[in-house]
Amino acid sequence: MDSDTTQGTLQLSNPKPLLKSPLVLQKVRSSLQSRGVASIASLGRAFRQMDSYDGNKKLSKDEFYNGLKDYGVDITKQEANALFGLFDKDGDGTINYDEFLIGVRVSGVVLSGGTHVHEVL
Numbered sequence: 001m002d003s004d005t006t007q008g009t010l011q012l013s014n015p016k017p018l019l020k021s022p023l024v025l026q027k028v029r030s031s032l033q034s035r036g037v038a039s040i041a042s043l044g045r046a047f048r049q050m051d052s053y054d055g056n057k058k059l060s061k062d063e064f065y066n067g068l069k070d071y072g073v074d075i076t077k078q079e080a081n082a083l084f085g086l087f088d089k090d091g092d093g094t095i096n097y098d099e100f101l102i103g104v105r106v107s108g109v110v111l112s113g114g115t116h117v118h119e120v121l
Contacts, residue, residue: 058094
């Protein structure tokens with residue numbers, strides 16, 4: 001993604017990818033909160049429920065998508081996969097509990113040049 005920091009303002013040449021993930025993440029957060037999932041303990045329960053397919057303490061892409069759907073999140077497979085990529089910080093193809101917790105509670109987007117944009121739930 002190209003950016004220009006002329007006169008202290010950040011100009012994004014293609015801001016759409018940045019906007020889509022936060023909107024999807026907000027949709028997930030809202031759905032989880034409407035189901036009473038807001039505290040760390042309740043996020044832990046949600047994670048364990050999503051992982052109930054095999055109990056390996058990691059979410060595959062299918063477990064993540066199906067788990068979100070089970071929680072009433074109106075999300076497409078493509079949106080879930082994009083969010084999965086955002087949550088999977090170590091790139092191992094799964095989301096562990098810490099990645100899930102950080103992903104749901106803190107969203108971070110890295111812009112070119114290493115600038116971080118964070119939003120906390």
